[in-house]
Amino acid sequence: xxxxxxxxxxxxxxxxxxxxxxxxxxxxxxxxxxxxxxxxxxxxxxxxxxxxxxxxxxxxxxxxxxxxxxxxxxxxxxxxxxxxxxxxxxxxxxxxxxxxxxxxxxxxxxxxxxxxxxxxxxxxxxxxxxxxxxxxxxxxxxxxxxxxxxxxxxxxxxxxxxxxxxxxxxxxxxxxxxxxxxxxxxxxxxxxxxxxxxxxxxxxxxxxxxxxxxxxxxxxxxxxxxxxxxxxxxxxxxxxxxxxxxxxxxxxxxxxxxxxxxxxxxxxxxxxxxxxxxxxxxxxxx
Amino acid sequence: xxxxxxxxxxxxxxxxxxxxxxxxxxxxxxxxxxxxxxxxxxxxxxxxxxxxxxxxxxxxxxxxxxxxxxxxxxxxxxxxxxxxxxxxxxxxx
Numbered sequence: 603x604x605x606x607x608x609x610x611x612x613x614x615x616x617x618x619x620x621x622x623x624x625x626x627x628x629x630x631x632x633x634x635x636x637x638x639x640x641x642x643x644x645x646x647x648x649x650x651x652x653x654x655x656x657x658x659x660x661x662x663x664x665x666x667x668x669x670x671x672x673x674x675x676x677x678x679x680x681x682x683x684x685x686x687x688x689x690x691x692x693x694x695x696x697x698x699x700x701x702x703x704x705x706x707x708x709x710x711x712x713x714x715x716x717x718x719x720x721x722x723x724x725x726x727x728x729x730x731x732x733x734x735x736x737x738x739x740x741x742x743x744x745x746x747x748x749x750x751x752x753x754x755x756x757x758x759x760x761x762x763x764x765x766x767x768x769x770x771x772x773x774x775x776x777x778x779x780x781x782x783x784x785x786x787x788x789x790x791x792x793x794x795x796x797x798x799x800x801x802x803x804x805x806x807x808x809x810x811x812x813x814x815x816x817x818x819x820x821x822x823x824x825x826x827x828x829x830x831x832x833x834x835x836x837x838x839x840x841x842x843x844x845x846x847x848x849x850x851x852x853x854x855x856x857x858x859x860x861x862x863x864x865x866x867x868x869x870x871x872x873x874x875x876x877x878x879x880x881x882x883x884x885x886x887x888x
Numbered sequence: 889x890x891x892x893x894x895x896x897x898x899x900x901x902x903x904x905x906x907x908x909x910x911x912x913x914x915x916x917x918x919x920x921x922x923x924x925x926x927x928x929x930x931x932x933x934x935x936x937x938x939x940x941x942x943x944x945x946x947x948x949x950x951x952x953x954x955x956x957x958x959x960x961x962x963x964x965x966x967x968x969x970x971x972x973x974x975x976x977x978x979x980x981x
Contacts, residue, residue, distance in 0.1 A: 658937045660956045827932075
């Protein structure tokens with residue numbers, strides 16, 4: 603879908619799992635991408651990960667294997683003429699706000715911005731924007747190239763033009779947008795994350811193994827992978843961050859991260875991306 | 889059987905057995921050559937990417953273009969045929 607509307611292309615802030623996944627989705631649809639991250643090692647890993655994801659998407663018939671038009675940068679200075687910005691740094695409201703403030707001050711006014719977040723209310727982040735009406739939220743699932751629906755969050759100050767731009771871009775990337783209102787965790791995380799937390803508590807209590815919990819949820823209740831394999835795919839550190847956001851903002855004790863999740867984060871067992879979480883993963887399978 | 893086809897058959901057997909050994913190690917299941925790994929076999933299609941990487945690293949082939957499709961990895965037979973063709977110099981578009 604290379605056409606005039608992309609101009610200088612899509613800027614993705616953050617080269618972690620979701621940033622590189624979103625970049626891969628866009629590149630696979632022929633959209634030029636500028637990927638910005640101050641961590642050069644993370645940028646190098648992202649390049650390899652993007653190549654892997656493009657091949658995976660092609661293999662599964664979900665995109666073309668055309669890696670092209672990817673630029674990377676350590677600072678957002680090169681993003682001033684972006685057509686569209688997706689912030690996808692780690693799930694930390696302060697860091698996200700800082701990143702959004704920095705870039706919104708240097709792009710053209712009216713450039714649509716999206717914060718990709720699993721749980722942080724968009725209106726909190728909009729305060730950091732030079733124009734709060736330019737910001738909407740997305741919650742892409744991982745991997746973005748393989749999951750065709752995206753939760754889209756309209757903040758109370760998000761402009762109609764921003765929403766039209768966001769849904770138009772997602773449509774161009776072959777995604778279906780489901781628009782919801784702003785709230786901690788929106789819809790998917792508000793429901794899924796406490797459930798994963800409960801699944802981890804069941805394992806922590808010794809009631810069942812992770813394998814058994816997933817087998818029951820998958821084979822009896824139709825969950826695609828089981829909640830704990832999903833936790834590994836999300837990243838257990840990201841899950842814990844998201845649960846904390848939910849707990850702090852809702853007071854729901856079911857959202858307080860359980861000890862087993864915290865222990866896995868302390869041990870560096872972060873899920874698929876680190877090779878070990880509730881399950882073990884070989885390098886090539888990540 | 890000529891010497892040429894004999895070598896080809898031997899090579900195909902080697903590939904087939906190597907693929908079966910890899911699958912058995914990774915899935916703790918024995919796979920008949922024509923059994924579909926994904927439809928009925930119960931493996932996640934994400935596992936197909938691991939197969940791609942494994943075949944490339946083990947047999948020194950590059951899988952790209954139209955060869956990069958799930959049907960080439962559905963069965964041991966399909967993977968064996970793909971490796972044999974790529975080793976003989978026939979790639980996808």
